[in-house]
Amino acid sequence: MGIVATVRAYRRPGRHRLDLAPGARIPASPSPAPLSLTPRSRQDDLYEVYASNPEYWRFSGDLDPDDITRPLVSGMLDDLGPDEEALVARAEDGRIVGYAEILHHHPVDGHPWIGLLLIDGRHHRKGYGRMIATQLENRFRMAGRSTLYLGVLTNNLKAQQFWTALGYRRVDLRPDRAKARPTLVLAKQLLPPG
Ligand SMILES: CC(C)(COP(=O)(O)OP(=O)(O)OC[C@H]1O[C@@H](n2cnc3c(N)ncnc32)[C@H](O)[C@@H]1OP(=O)(O)O)[C@@H](O)C(=O)NCCC(=O)NCCS
Numbered sequence: 001m002g003i004v005a006t007v008r009a010y011r012r013p014g015r016h017r018l019d020l021a022p023g024a025r026i027p028a029s030p031s032p033a034p035l036s037l038t039p040r041s042r043q044d045d046l047y048e049v050y051a052s053n054p055e056y057w058r059f060s061g062d063l064d065p066d067d068i069t070r071p072l073v074s075g076m077l078d079d080l081g082p083d084e085e086a087l088v089a090r091a092e093d094g095r096i097v098g099y100a101e102i103l104h105h106h107p108v109d110g111h112p113w114i115g116l117l118l119i120d121g122r123h124h125r126k127g128y129g130r131m132i133a134t135q136l137e138n139r140f141r142m143a144g145r146s147t148l149y150l151g152v153l154t155n156n157l158k159a160q161q162f163w164t165a166l167g168y169r170r171v172d173l174r175p176d177r178a179k180a181r182p183t184l185v186l187a188k189q190l191l192p193p194g
Contacts, residue, residue: 035131037100040077040086047073049099052121059156061179084115089132096120097128102136106149111187112140114150133166141190148190151176151183160184 040046050057050073054065063072080086083105089098101115114136119129140148150168152159153176163186172185 034092035097035128035135036090037087037132037135038090040088040099044088044096045070046077046088046096046099049096049118049120050076053118054121056118056156059153060181087132089128091128097123098132100132100136109149111147111149112145114148117150129162130166137188137190144191146189146191146193147187149185149187151185154182154184 047068047070050063051068057063057065057068063076077086080101081103084101084103087100087102088096089100091097098117098119100117103113103115105111106113114133117129117132119132137148149171150163152163154173166188168186168188170184171187174183174185175181176183
């Protein structure tokens with residue numbers, strides 16, 4: 001379907017080259033967390049997470065916020081490249097509160113990227129976004145990855161404030177590869193240089 005969620009600035013048209021050994025995955029964090037982050041299964045219903053973020057879809061243009069349907073959401077979820085991983089975040093009571101996509105190796109720079117982070121709109125500002133991002137950072141850090149990247153549209157000011165609060169810094173401004181939308185590339189150092 002050619003969708004590209006806002007932060008998929010790394011996306012090239014077409015499929016990604018697979019440059020990760022088959023089956024290789026970053027290890028899970030050993031520390032217990034109040035929020036679980038597990039691989040998405042086809043049974044996971046992410047409709048509410050998508051439908052509760054109309055502002056985000058307006059900014060990105062990836063979906064018409066007034067016409068979000070389960071089949072549409074399923075189609076977007078199934079549109080992952082081979083080196084991407086989809087993760088579902090659940091609160092302690094089992095409710096799905098968020099969704100994240102990661103790219104293990106960017107086809108050009110080789111670094112890991114967060115491709116999408118979406119928190120259920122009814123639960124913004126409760127710390128879930130920070131918890132998910134921190135878990136992702138810990139996983140990549142444990143895997144020896146030095147820097148984590150993401151793209152955020154220039155018109156998504158709240159997301160920029162969020163990532164800045166988490167220590168991400170601007171490293172570039174460029175059109176995203178899918179739709180040429182002006183996109184800030186942000187990065188966070190996970191390991192000391194050298
Ligand atoms: C951006 C998003 C992921 C943030 O997740 P969240 O769970 O609401 O954020 P958190 O509660 O973890 O916020 C952590 C910190 O980020 C900053 N922050 C988060 N949202 C903010 C906002 N709307 N305005 C200003 N600062 C914000 C604050 O410093 C916050 O700490 P505080 O609440 O103690 O002040 C979430 O709002 C979302 O899903 N938005 C729609 C999709 C989107 O834009 N995704 C990112 C694409 S790049």
